[in-house]
Amino acid sequence: MVIGEWPQYKWRLWRFPHVPSSQWRLLGERVLSGDREAQDLVKEFCTELATSWGISRPEDFYCVMSHQLAQSPWPKLGIPLDTYLRISYPSIKWKVWKFKFNDHYSWWHALGEDVLAEQQEAIETARQYLEELEATYMLHKCEDWYDAMKNRFPDTEVLRLRWLQVEKVLPRVFPNRPFKPWRLGELDHSWWAILGQTALASSDHPNNQLLRLFVEELESVLGIKNASDWYRIRRSQIPQTYLNRIEIMTGRKATDGLFLLLQAVHPSHEWK
Numbered sequence: 337m338v339i340g341e342w343p344q345y346k347w348r349l350w351r352f353p354h355v356p357s358s359q360w361r362l363l364g365e366r367v368l369s370g371d372r373e374a375q376d377l378v379k380e381f382c383t384e385l386a387t388s389w390g391i392s393r394p395e396d397f398y399c400v401m402s403h404q405l406a407q408s409p410w411p412k413l414g415i416p417l418d419t420y421l422r423i424s425y426p427s428i429k430w431k432v433w434k435f436k437f438n439d440h441y442s443w444w445h446a447l448g449e450d451v452l453a454e455q456q457e458a459i460e461t462a463r464q465y466l467e468e469l470e471a472t473y474m475l476h477k478c479e480d481w482y483d484a485m486k487n488r489f490p491d492t493e494v495l496r497l498r499w500l501q502v503e504k505v506l507p508r509v510f511p512n513r514p515f516k517p518w519r520l521g522e523l524d525h526s527w528w529a530i531l532g533q534t535a536l537a538s539s540d541h542p543n544n545q546l547l548r549l550f551v552e553e554l555e556s557v558l559g560i561k562n563a564s565d566w567y568r569i570r571r572s573q574i575p576q577t578y579l580n581r582i583e584i585m586t587g588r589k590a591t592d593g594l595f596l597l598l599q600a601v602h603p604s605h606e607w608k
Contacts, residue, residue, distance in 0.1 A: 350381050350409050360412035367415060367423075378413065379424060385410065394425045402437040433465045433496075444499035451505045462500070463509050469493070481506065482519045497521075516549050518581075525584055532585025536600055544600070547585075551601040554578050563605040566598060 349355045349363060366374035385408055386392075389400060397417070410417060418432045432438060433447075450458030469475065473484055485494060485502075503521035507513070517523060535547035554560075557578075558569055571579075571591055579590040586593030599607060 348377070348381070350384070355409075355412075357412055360409070361414050364413035364415045367413070367420070375424075378415075378420070381410075382420065382424070394421065394428055397421055398434045398436065400435070400437050402440065405437045431464065431468070432461055439496070441499050444496055445501070448499070448501040448505050451508055452501070459509055462505055466506065466509060478513060478515050481515070485520055514545070514549060516553065517546070518550075528581050528584040529587075532587070536586070536596060539600070539603070547597065548601050550581070551597055563598070563602040563607075567608075 349359060363374055363378065367378050386397070389396075389404060391397060391400075400417070405411065405417060413420075418430065418435050418438065421428075422430050422432075433444075438444075447458055447462060451462050469484075469489075473480075473488055475481055475484055485497070489497070498521060501521075503517040503523055504527075506520060507515040507517055517527075531543050531546055531550075534541045535543040538544075554574070555565075557575065558565075558573060560566060560569070574590070574594075582590050582593040582597060586596050588596070595607070598605075
């Protein structure tokens with residue numbers, strides 16, 4: 337191909353009808369490595385794309401749809417467009433969740449998984465998004481979040497939060513707030529099992545606080561004011577949802593499992 341015959345020339349790859357994918361990847365790698373010549377070329381490419389999309393200022397890139405991006409040569413570079421924009425326009429405080437081409441299950445789910453894997457950039461992105469929601473909907477305490485998930489957020493926002501796995505991500509982003517993850521969304525069998533195993537195995541484990549919140553919530557439902565009030569509670573009075581979760585957490589029948597939880601949450605009480 338002619339590109340190989342004159343490798344020093346600043347070829348505009350996007351103006352050729354057919355270019356090997358390896359050439360695009362090489363250009364993308366040069367951009368990420370800090371190659372100024374490659375960065376200038378891609379900036380020119382990005383400017384031409386922006387013109388074709390009717391974009392007149394950097395912030396207008398928020399409106400680019402995923403199908404527009406997919407139909408352009410941009411993906412061949414191997415650089416996410418939002419990543420490139422953050423590199424090229426560092427003075428703009430980009431909100432990557434606002435890019436329409438990111439608004440799909442894969443992006444939100446990947447962000448949630450990265451948060452749970454303790455990736456700091458993902459945690460910061462999620463923090464900014466969640467704090468923006470708090471400011472918009474005036475969410476000042478945990479109870480406000482529970483209510484918003486059911487009654488205040490529009491369906492599209494709830495869907496994004498489900499994709500993000502908000503029930504796991506919100507407590508991870510704000511570890512000092514006493515969130516009850518089960519009130520934010522459905523948690524799978526393994527989550528409850530791990531909660532029980534870790535909290536019961538060590539009184540110093542961080543999950544002990546979650547276990548305490550769970551038991552205190554059940555006590556509130558049953559009208560229990562102190563540990564001794566449990567003696568008057570019959571199994572039939574406990575909602576089935578709580579019984580199911582107790583069995584998963586302890587691996588025992590509900591009544592036996594409940595006793596284990598009470599011993600862990602009220603260690604100073606002399607149980608009979």
